[in-house]
Amino acid sequence: MDAWWPVADVLAYLAGRWRVERSVRDLAGGEEGVFTGTTVFGPLDGGGLLHEESGEFTWRGVRRPATRTLRFLPGDVPGTAEVRFADGRPFHDLDLRTGRHVAGHPCAADLYRGDFTVRDADHWRTVWRVGGPAKDLVLVTDYGREA
Structure with missing residues (x-):
């Protein structure tokens, strides 16, 4: 049985720099890819955090630079x-x-289902299962806090 580590304030927990390792599996085609890089959760004007991820994604033997930016804003519940x-x-x-x-997140006809777990003060994981007519994927991302 998994033990999770409760986080009183998600924004305070995420703030800082994280090492990222992600595996991507295409369940329909059997192909696998890997992303390695860093994610920085920095202050966002007006409150919240700006999530900036950068690294390399390897798919079908080809390595490419990859980036992603998200905004983490304070939720309705503290x-x-x-x-x-x-x-x-x-x-x-x-x-x-x-x-x-x-x-969950609907994207066109596909549905993304994310499972987020915190292991301890410096490690957390996301598992996204993406299913629908366009995609059949599992993405597992492990985050480790950098000093």
Whole structure:
């Protein structure tokens, strides 16, 4: 049985720099890819955190630079967050007060289901299962806090 580490304030917990390792598995085609890099959660004007991820993604033997930007805004409930894409569109909510959270996001005809777990003060994981007519993927991302 998994033990989760409760987080009283998700924004305070995430602030800083994290090492990132992500595996991407295409369940339909059997292909696998890997992303390695860093994520920085820095202050966002007006409150919240700007999530800036950068690194290299290897898919079908080809390595390419990859980046992603998200906005983590204070949620309606203290200690929670509302995650938005860089352009402001809603992505999902995030509540780690129990150490675990499940979120969903519809994207066209596909559905993203995210399972977030906090292991301790310096390690957390996301598992996204993406299913629908366009995608059949599992993305597992492990985060480790950098000193």
